[in-house]
Amino acid sequence: MSTVMLVRHGKAADFMSGDYDRLSEMGKQQARLLGEYWAKWDVRIDAVYRGSLRRQRETMEVIERVYREQGLPWPEVTELAGLDEHGGLAVFQHALPRLMEQDEAIREAFLARAAGQKGDPRVGMRAFVQSMHMWIRGEIHLPEVGPFSRFLEGVQDALDTIHRTEGHGKRVAVFTSAGTISAAVGLCYHISAEAIMDLSWQLYNASISEIAVSPKGRGMVSFNQIPHLHTAELLTKV
DSSP, X not given: OEEEEEEEOOOBSOGGGTOOSSBOHHHHHHHHHXXXXXXXXTOOXXXXXXXXXXXHHHHHHHXXXXXXXXXOOOOOEEEOGGGSOOSHXXXXXXXXXXXXXXXXXXXXXXXXXXXXXXXXXXXXXXXXXHHHHHHHXXXXXXXXXXXXXXXXXXXXXXXXXXXXXXXXXXXXXXXXXXXXXXXXXXXXXXXXXXXXXXXHTTOOTTOEEEEXXXXXXEEEEEEEEOTTOOSGGGOXXX
16 A cells, blocks of 8 residues: 655745745745654655646745755655646636626725735635636636546546556655645545535645555545644645
C-alpha cells in the first residue's frame, strides 16, 4: 500500500484582485510551517508531484527549501496537468456579467472593485460558488475549459499515473488545489459533481489529505488536516 499526501497550496493573493495565482505572505508562512512539521517528524517522502500552477509550485518550493536546509532528501518533482485546478476562474469571469445583472450585491461589489475600492470578498466568493454550480449543471459552456466531467477525468488520469509509476510502499507528496483534492475524494467514493464542488469550499490552505492506494483500490486516510497551523489567523480557505 502507498500513501498519497494531497497538499493544498498556501493562501494565494486576493481572489478579487485578478492575480490569484501566486502565494501571499501568509501562504508562504503556512507552507513553511508544514515543511517544518514534516521535518520535525522525519516524514520521508519518496516521490513528489505537482500541477503547473504558480501557487502550487511556490508551495512545494517553500517546503523543499525547509527539507534542504535541514539536510533531508527531496525527490525530483514530476508535473502532471491533471493536478492543476479546474478552469473555474475562466468560468467565473464568463458568468460574472450575468450574475451582476441578476444580483444587486454582486453588481455593487464588483463595480466597487473596478473603481479601485475594496469589494466585499464574501460577495465575490458567493458569486464564484454560483458560477461553479451553473457550470456543473451545464448552464455555462466554454470550449477552452470544457465540462466539469473533463476536469474529473484529468484528476483520475493523474491519480492513475501516480499509482502506476510509484507502485506500493511509497509516501507520495502531491501539491495541488482544493478542487483537485475534493475531486480525488469524490472519485474514491463516487459522490456527485455538486457534492465534490461543495466539499472543496471546506479545504484549508496548506492542509493535508491522505489517500491510501492498494491493489484493492483507493480510500481516504485523513482529510483537511492542519496540525501545523496552530493559531486562528493561519486558518484560511481562499
